[in-house]
Amino acid sequence: MSTGLLHSLLDAQPSTPAGEPPLKVVMIDRKNIIVNPDNHKIYVIGDVSRLKEDIKTNGIRQPLEVVDLEDGNYKLIGGERRLTACEELAREGDTRFNALPCVILKLKNDDDDKIALITANATARELTDGERLAQYEALKEILTRRKKNGQLQGKVRDELCRILGLSAGAAARLNAISENCGDDTKRELRAGEITLMGAYRRAQEIIAARMAQQEAAKAPKPDKPVYEKPVVFDCSPKAAETIPESTVEDDEFELDRKMEKAGKLPEWAYSQAAEICREDWTKCLSEFSGEGIRKSKIMEYTHTGHPLQCGGYVHYTSSTVSIGVDTHRIELPWEKFADACKEVGIAPALKPVESEVSGQQEEQQRGKKTLKKLAEKMIDEDAPWELFVKQVMFQLAYYSQPLPGGAKLWMRRDEIRKEANFYNADSYAITLQDNTFFSKGWESEESIIERLTKYFELK
Known part of the structure; x- marks a missing residue:
């Protein structure tokens, strides 16, 4: 779990901010725990079979987080996958999980509930790309409202990165998708039909087209129409x-x-x-x-x-x-x-x-799609890039990471363009073990993904 409103509850030993009484783990009847409707707007429960087997063998490793509704019921903040797994075990006749260990949080309003929900899920499990975007948008809406009401010091972006554990680059990509892509792209992302990098490329194309239109609008009108x-x-x-x-x-x-x-x-x-x-x-x-x-x-x-x-x-x-x-x-x-x-x-x-x-062609296409997703992950800003050298005079930085067969993937970053938030500040290349280029020199993000996919196919 990330830092912020909630703290680690491992081993049933919750910690609390200084000056506040420690949070206690209490047992609450499973039937009195009400599922949080906001959870399904952001997250997908998915398959809990592995989690169920783990709970069946080892018990609940981490308490659920709830808030007291003061009517005998409790609203779930964090742990719906654990709750779902326990309900399935109960239906199978396992009576050990009729009551579940919970920590009762003291939250002031609905926004606090939502922030706690997002904080509990942000790093507690592997999120899909669609979930990452949905939680980013939900949290940004809350923090923007708090900033407007004078309830947030500092920048919304910095608080987003802190709560979600994002780098500035990852937050910028999510923001570009959120601000520029339509509902169709977001639905495809949530359904897993495109990757986060695929959605980001669409956002880049939309931004580039808008900038071109703006530049064209500023240009003097020619005597003869140019379409x-x-x-x-x-x-x-x-x-x-x-x-x-x-x-x-x-x-x-x-x-x-x-x-x-x-x-x-x-x-x-x-x-x-x-x-x-x-x-x-x-x-x-x-x-x-x-x-x-x-x-x-x-x-x-x-x-x-x-x-x-x-x-x-x-x-x-x-x-x-x-x-x-x-x-x-x-x-x-x-x-x-x-x-x-x-x-x-x-x-x-x-x-x-x-x-x-044919079946063989389908298998080949599925394989290529998998390799393309791997290529997209490798050029992500959060991938394990290692700094090779910086050219201070021209403000260029070169990063690399190894590829199978002794080759290397390189990223050349124009730090001036990056500072100005230009979407094409980075260019890429692939060099082989003998330092010859596999790519055609330095290429764009779109081109290097295709080149990297072909390299994986050869290997």
Whole structure:
């Protein structure tokens, strides 16, 4: 358990702040312990089978924390997994846990209850990424309210880090996700469909897009319109009939619309489309079509916003693909993209399969997903980085950590950009045992995750 409102209760010997009477462990009937509704808004109880076996063998190692409701009942603050395990044991006929050891906390209001709940869970067990974000948001709301009411000295951020045991970098990532990502991303995070680093990359993309829009808004307006936003097409027959013909022959925006109406890509986009068709994720498709791509769950096996070797970038969603080069950007439904690639013969050649993805391919994809999660954890700021050298004049710091096979993962930090909270202050590289580069020099976070995943696959 973290320090703060609650202290270690191991061995049933609770400690208390100086000047206050010691907290006592008392036995309370299990039926009089009321589950805290706030707990389920933040945490998931999950499987308690291992905990149940431990309690069955060794008893309850740590008392539950409760508050007295003064009606004979007690509201649970910390220990719902222990309570759940004891209830399952009771249903199995084990009568040893009809009464449970508890510490009765004296809390003043609902905010105190919530802080105590979060403090009790913050380091008591391994949290999911979704739980980390949910408890961060809940605690930030309480502390912000206290700061506004003059009940908190110092910064909200510092108190968040203290209570949750976070580094400044970890808190910054959680805040970026909380402030910028929508409910869909948060639901995916809670369901375990994306990792915390995956959600953070989405937040970075949103921040970068917002900054670009702000810069574009500040720029002087040219005589001729420059279209910075993606061109999004409605491909329904009715919409196609309403697309106006261009009145300006060399207007790139209108040119793209004409190409779309004709079922083709703009001339500048074909080299990018050809490279996309050669990417690894296309090899698991049963068919190269809008439906086939959506069924492949492309978002699970690719990262968005990554650069293309031929120039420009590509951004994926479950329904569309967006390609950009210089000032030109176009966004297409997968159906239109697949049809356009087939028409000019750059669509990937796929082997016919009886099902969407063979069992072997599914296993390979699951393995790659696991390796990608490992790569994401390794570049986390809280990973075991060791300082190698600092260049004081340029305020650059180089960190490293070992990889299998004698290789090393490097992080180069621009401390000036980091201090200014720039999201791309860090760049990464992989060197082999003979000090040659496995990566293509210093790469972005997104690129190095893919490079590191490939390195793990080779090993």
